[in-house]
Amino acid sequence: MTTTDVNRTGSAGLGDGSGFPVTTTESERLFARANAVSPGGVQGEGRGSTPFPLFMTRAQGSRIWDVDGNEYIDFHSSFGAVLLGHNDPRINAVVRRTMDEHGVSFSTANPLEVELAERLIEMIPSAERVVFSCTGTEATYHAIRLARGFTGRERILKFEGNYHGWHDYVAWSHHFATDEGGGVPTPVAASAGIPAAIRDLIEVREYNDAVGVRELLAREGDTIAAVIIEPVFHNAGAVLPEPGFLEALREACTDAGTLLIFDEVITGFRHGPGGAQGRYGVTPDLTTMGKALGNGFPISVLAGRADVMDQLGPKGDVLFAGTFAGQALGCAVALEVTRIVREGSIHDHLRRLGERLTSGIQAVIDETGARAQVFEIAGVWTIYFTDQPIRRFRDFARFAMDKNHPVQRGYRDWLLERGIYVHPHYMIRGFLTGAHTEEDIDRLVEATASYFRTYRDLLSEPAATR
Numbered sequence: 001m002t003t004t005d006v007n008r009t010g011s012a013g014l015g016d017g018s019g020f021p022v023t024t025t026e027s028e029r030l031f032a033r034a035n036a037v038s039p040g041g042v043q044g045e046g047r048g049s050t051p052f053p054l055f056m057t058r059a060q061g062s063r064i065w066d067v068d069g070n071e072y073i074d075f076h077s078s079f080g081a082v083l084l085g086h087n088d089p090r091i092n093a094v095v096r097r098t099m100d101e102h103g104v105s106f107s108t109a110n111p112l113e114v115e116l117a118e119r120l121i122e123m124i125p126s127a128e129r130v131v132f133s134c135t136g137t138e139a140t141y142h143a144i145r146l147a148r149g150f151t152g153r154e155r156i157l158k159f160e161g162n163y164h165g166w167h168d169y170v171a172w173s174h175h176f177a178t179d180e181g182g183g184v185p186t187p188v189a190a191s192a193g194i195p196a197a198i199r200d201l202i203e204v205r206e207y208n209d210a211v212g213v214r215e216l217l218a219r220e221g222d223t224i225a226a227v228i229i230e231p232v233f234h235n236a237g238a239v240l241p242e243p244g245f246l247e248a249l250r251e252a253c254t255d256a257g258t259l260l261i262f263d264e265v266i267t268g269f270r271h272g273p274g275g276a277q278g279r280y281g282v283t284p285d286l287t288t289m290g291k292a293l294g295n296g297f298p299i300s301v302l303a304g305r306a307d308v309m310d311q312l313g314p315k316g317d318v319l320f321a322g323t324f325a326g327q328a329l330g331c332a333v334a335l336e337v338t339r340i341v342r343e344g345s346i347h348d349h350l351r352r353l354g355e356r357l358t359s360g361i362q363a364v365i366d367e368t369g370a371r372a373q374v375f376e377i378a379g380v381w382t383i384y385f386t387d388q389p390i391r392r393f394r395d396f397a398r399f400a401m402d403k404n405h406p407v408q409r410g411y412r413d414w415l416l417e418r419g420i421y422v423h424p425h426y427m428i429r430g431f432l433t434g435a436h437t438e439e440d441i442d443r444l445v446e447a448t449a450s451y452f453r454t455y456r457d458l459l460s461e462p463a464a465t466r
């Protein structure tokens with residue numbers, strides 16, 4: 001089996017990342033320009049791809065078009081941000097109305113932020129107070145500073161592989177930055193430029209390791225300000241909390257006087273009107289949300305217990321600021337998104353499509369004997385090219401850490417050739433939206449079936465030997 005039978009316009013086989021199976025002349029041309037003006041030719045790590053990224057120029061509903069005119073069913077969905085689908089007409093109408101009647105941003109108190117805060121307090125179980133910023137990273141940054149200010153403690157516990165944004169306090173042990181050893185994970189900085197001193201403020205445990213968290217908090221809880229977690233581990237696809245895990249965190253945090261922060265930047269609004277905390281019935285002290293709330297417009301939330309949140313400025317002594325905090329356009333969009341989310345049919349739609357996707361792909365796995373697993377929850381779907389159980393990041397990191405892993409790259413290229421876009425990432429992960437249809441899912445299932453049948457022998461080998 002060769003790993004190099006991909007060419008620029010020919011058929012995809014197992015990818016080595018040297019080209020694409022679709023016409024990419026304009027993307028390549030743009031990349032040459034981009035490379036001269038931005039590091040790596042893209043806006044951040046998540047967008048890099050070899051030999052160059054596809055430059056997308058338009059998106060509508062479940063479709064996206066690249067600059068060469070190729071049309072794809074888009075399962076990237078803006079890293080999950082466009083819950084309703086691209087360019088939703090209901091949102092566009094609100095944007096136009098807001099710009100006509102209000103404007104974009106005044107950086108003053110405004111009525112839309114009050115209405116949105118009231119709405120979110122009705123929807124999110126942990127929300128007694130709410131503040132706004134633009135990105136998920138800002139929300140987790142504020143959450144951690146607030147937890148430190150409130151508790152007077154400085155250390156933070158996070159989980160290996162969980163991603164909470166790029167700031168120095170959380171950019172540890174995620175994505176490629178993992179500790180290869182066994183035992184308790186050592187914090188690994190995800191970037192050059194993070195002060196080494198911060199290492200002393202970070203503890204890392206494995207996802208689903210309730211015992212490890214309990215032990216640490218029982219022993220050293222009086223120095224730990226917060227435990228921050230993705231309640232459903234979507235930065236490794238769709239790894240679920242084992243029964244009792246979130247409850248155990250809640251109990252251990254309460255006992256230790258440590259704040260529990262649910263980072264619901266992906267799960268928020270997607271898992272239901274109350275996010276993952278609504279789904280699992282575990283209420284954190286603080287919650288961060290973003291992505292889906294703006295359906296592509298930048299708005300994020302920090303919400304939580306009144307006594308904790310009231311320590312934020314100007315009421316309390318924890319600095320909270322931002323020119324765009326509560327900007328009118330973002331709030332107006334979020335009011336419309338939450339209206340639609342509360343109405344409820346989006347979640348039924350995601351559930352129906354998700355079941356269609358998993359049952360279709362599972363049938364193909366069964367038929368071909370591939371060592372692979374498919375999971376989906378709340379419209380986040382993933383294929384793990386291994387048959388070993390995935391319950392923590394290390395299980396996943398063993399086979400999924402390379403954007404150009406031949407089997408994963410080969411699958412993405414195979415889909416691309418069939419008009420389906422799954423973003424180049426270190427895993428196979430897609431996001432369903434309100435705009436995806438049963439036909440979109442059927443095309444994905446058919447394309448997946450032909451890939452699995454074509455590479456039946458290879459995919460039924462153990463993951464370690466591929």
Ligand SMILES: Cc1ncc(COP(=O)(O)O)c(C=O)c1O
Nearest residue numbers: 135136137163164165263265266
């Ligand atoms: C769980 C989680 N938290 C925080 C962030 C950071 O959000 P943003 O990229 O908007 O800064 C992300 C981004 O993917 C995320 O997945």
